[in-house]
Amino acid sequence: MSKSKSLSLLTFFLVLVFSLAACSSGNNNNGAAETTPASQSATAEAPVSSEPSASEVAPAEETYDLGGREIVISHWWDDTPNADTPAGEERLKRISEVEKKYNVKIKYVNTDWDTYAEKITTSVMAGAPLADIVYIPSNTPQTLIKGGYIVPLDDYMNVQEETKLSDEIIKAASYGTGKTYGFLTAPPLFDNKGLLYNKRIFEESGLPTPEEDIKNGTWNWDTFVDVLKKLTISKSGSGEIDQWGLTGSAHSVGTPLIYANGGSLYDETTQKVVADSPEVIEALEFQNKLYNEYKVFKRDEGNDWEDPARYFTEGKVAFYPTGIFEIEPRFLANMKDGYGFVPWPNGPKAKSADFVMGLNQMHVYAIPRGVEDPKTVYKIWEDLQNFDTIDEDNRTLAESYFSDEDSVNEAMNTFKIAKYELISGFGIEEAMGQLYRDVVDGKVTPAAGIAQVLPTMQASTDKIVKGN
Template identity: 45%
Template sequence: MKQLKKKSSAWFMLLTAVVTLVTGCSGGNNASAPATTPAAEATQAPAASETPAAATEAPKEPAANLNGREIRISHWWDATPVGDSEADELARERIKAVEEKYNVKIKYLNTEYWSTAEKLSSSVMASDPFAEIVRLPDGFIWGLMHGGFLTPLDDYLKDSLIDQSVIDSMRFGGDKVYGLESWYSPNDSGVFYNKRIFKEAGLKDPQQLMDEDNWNWNTMLDAAKKLTIDKNGDGKMDQYGLAGAHYVISELLIASNGGKIYDEATQKAVFDSPASMEALNFLHKLYTQDKVFKPNEGNDWEDPAKYFGEGTVAMYPGGLWEIEGRILGKMKDEWGYVYIPKGPQADKYYDPLGQTAAYAIPKGVKDADTIVKIWEDLQPFDSWQENRRLSMENILPDEASIANAMNDEDKVERVFGGRYGGLGVKDQLDKVTEKFLKGEITPSTGVAQVIGTAQAAAKKVLSGEQDKEKK
């Protein structure tokens, strides 16, 4: 299971990183956050009566000259834009402009995923950081941040084009900003639904319910019950309302009710909070009482998407990133995409951000203020929304689904402040939800058994004890 979840998280981070630094296409980090608009796009043009900016603004200071210095940017893949796509061409143009502006040479490093944190910490301790900018894999930022291996960035982001909410999210519950992200997508997860199944049953589909502001846990459950049926009369259900992996559904339901798995501000595991417990009780009910989830046949990660593609389930909660590899070309029926339905405690739709991947500047990197400016100049601030829409148009089936993915009506909000990636918190919760499948345990009993262990796991990472053990 760990391998499967790692695959999901890594892909999600890869897409976000490629978007923000290389391609400018959509995909989003980390990534649980409100939709943001880059300041450059939000700034209005002056009215005709206003004095032109050129006449009132002081001349800008010339860019720093780094005398041909090599600026190394590390990922766990080769991020060099070498393709013939328009996005890669634009990325190459940005790189060339940056190299000329600051008199530098941009070089991309391909650092093995699990070796990144160790390479950063050891090189900082040797007073020779291996890269100027490092994409940190999910979860590693916690230990490095608290261990003093990263450069605080607050002073270098005062006039940044990055939206302030995104900058603040890079504090990871602390006082200082240690990470860099250029933007967060409005949402990255929702519910895929089969239009044929709903139409044949004469039911309003999730999009219609959402248009009526009536898409919530109750209406989803009502539809799931009516669509879980024995079609051939052999005494066995051969169509189900829902499919999914318990460790994915738990996160989505908790967020949709305004709850969290972990609270960055207090550094506490909080999946025992009232809102979170309400979600877990609902999940338990879906599996054991309502029995609207199609049982997986040995592969909790691959089976649900396969069932949806085969047309044997009506609704599949999942991520937008799954479409190209798991739905397109495999789905015979018409389908759509909507948000995760609202929980009883929610006043809007919520999408979680559980992962913690981010760009960071190692402690000891010279000219950190200029390095931040270089990183910003490599970002496609002026085109990310357009590129995301183009990407969504290529993979989503209709205008309503595209509008949902783009959050055109500002109906969904990403959940900042609840990221748990790399802390070991979710692993403990997953042990409980796994037992829901068989009805072996109740949420209250299961959560009581693991909440303390989850908190201890987080404390171990945040205190640096885990890193010391590895050494």
Template identity: 35%
Template sequence: MKKTRNIASLIICAMLVTILAACGNGDKNNEASSSAPASAVSSPESSPESSPESSPEVAPVDLGGRTIQIAQNWDGTPTDDTAAGKARLDKIAELEKLYNVKIKYISLPSEEINEKFVTTTLAGEPFADIIRIEYTKALPAALNGQLTPMSEFASPTSDINNANKLLVKAPPIAGVEYGFDGVGNNAVMMHYNRDLFKKLGLPDPHELYNNGEWTWDKFLEIAKAATKDTDNDGKIDVWGFSGWAAKAARDFAASNGAKIADDATGTEGLTNPATIEALEFVNKLYNVDNVVKIKTGKKSNWEEQDTFKDGDVAMFITADWQMWELPFDFGLVPIPMGPKGSKDYTYALEGHGLFIPKGVKNPDVVFHIYEEMQNIPAYEEYPSQNYLEERYKHEEDIQMLREHIVGTGLLTLDAAYPDYPWYTAVQEIIDNNASVTATVEKYKQQAQASMDSINKK
């Protein structure tokens, strides 16, 4: 306790020094370090305009030459081949000297990271101080007490609890904040084939969204208008939609405000009226209005997620990282809003984040060092600028993504529960045109038992 009070006093002094020295500092965002694949991390060559607003300093603690290890499924070690990389290396060298530490990135396949995380944390000796794992793996870890809650390492003055210029919080897991990640502009959204929209004279989704008309009904109306035989050979050759049915249903459920499995309350979400509504809508796309292109011969096949690449599909749900080297012009909007939805949530968030395992020594200092590692000059106008401009050729799409989609993911963790019957239920509904209400009722008890098997350990 005495040590904590001393550090607090030093923090106050350091803050006063920081305020006096900060005159004239800019307010730009730092280079992105997002949760997208490594290729999404920016590496611009332009000169910095200013530094992000620094988080309040923490009095340096001598960690005795300790190595702080950061584990993820790609090598995060900065290189000196870009201005941003050089700045990050300089920052790491500065922090290593200040705290008497070594900072090391560990690159391992995701499954190996998950396995080592569990075994070493259970043994009380986590193999890394900061670890990137999927949210579905973080849930059982959190429930088993293997993750350090953010309240134990992020101070009230941390950037993550204030400006979020350096790091952002991951969504709460089981009602508690644990994770964090870099500032970025990555998401899942409804993409559309601009060439087909122009050829078929379909309405502009951007205008529909801006006018408050981008709803499930309008989406279905356009999908039906786009599904047609354009060469009069008696066969449909252009389709309104394509995708992996289970993923599409999950995203439409999120855009209707529904969690398929509610990790905060521990209750199954199959029978949530908003989930049922989403399943009914997706079933209508596939089996009533028949606006979905099926390339593999099986409606629920996961490989259908790539069918849109053929260029004969008007609309499709994908993440930004999937939009690469396509033979047609495309645009994006949020997934249309469901009857029970809002603009707060537009897609189902899965993905991964950074966590501090339970048992890591000095987690508050470790986190502060990592947060300060992000405090380098801004080499882009906004996070992920270069990455996004490589993929999207229309400024209005990037603006739509940044202003209306980023940050609207609804954390969806049904895959974290063993044998949760989401895929089975969707398969029966889509492949067999089974009754939605009968199917969710059929699997309701299995879904709840699956959640209870983790929640009640």
């Protein structure tokens, strides 16, 4: 045995003796002296190095050099972050890190909603995509996919293994193709929907709030009608109605009533439009009664987008059907009265006691055909996101929109009650939108109206889904 090896053994035995002596000395330090880290359990034959092994060393982050290229990201609003807010500061910091990592410059552009799809297609056809990454409205992905205007991530990477996308997003953004064309960190809170209610009106009426009805298990159409009737009054005493129960566009009321009654407009499995189901017919009949029999509805004055929101802001209406994206620009700073947020009440044919929020497919990001280095471009987008704080960010947003905990919780709960139907771009929404108006205007009955438009909706759906 070599001299050095003899010394090693001697050292080991001395350490062992002193260790045993320490253990038997009665030292009670919450067991600290009885526990030896694995990294210190050395043997004379195989001493453990103090240097970390190759497997323990974190790999250096991969860097890229795109030569200062400008990466353009398009929305239908200006998404350039503002340093005036903590969230804006955080985004700007992240952008700076990404720009350094990839040697690029990030630029956000605002593309008009009305011409968005057209600009995507024409720019791709011209060989100069309008942006490297486009945020696509929910009514256009399938048309763009059929036309070959956006590329699937699967052509450039293993989506399951090489991205942070959830299974939910991968499935939803495949549109039945088996390939992932769109991407998103998660369904966004601002796309979700429900009902706003005026707190002052409820306080003055002495009625239970919708939130109380939810907790009591009585938030249904019967309760809804009763409340709407009691809140549609002449406050002045002149006999002329000056406070109404409900307002909104015909579309913003008709569609959520269908989902709240357990209905659907499209069966993805059979690829059939199912707007003639009993659930849908009953929902349209109920909508007609709200307008014409119960007379609890404040109609617009020619602008079904601006007028209803104005009525609610002015405190003339108890309920307003809202998209959460409307809260900040329309009500947060403009409304004197407090407001709460709840889901639509269940109809008599609801499939369960759970509420349902019907949504079209999500708006998603995509990469247009012709963009250079699509895999790297996707990775740039991914690095710009914070996947670890999605729930926290959504709750922070909800807390900035609503002043009470119940409304915040109801807003967050929209993710659990969401029902997505892949109907955007099929022509179904457009046909139903006109039908809602015709029904509430008394031009047609729900059953007769559905029978008239069903063949057109099915034909337009087949054109997209089956590529006819």
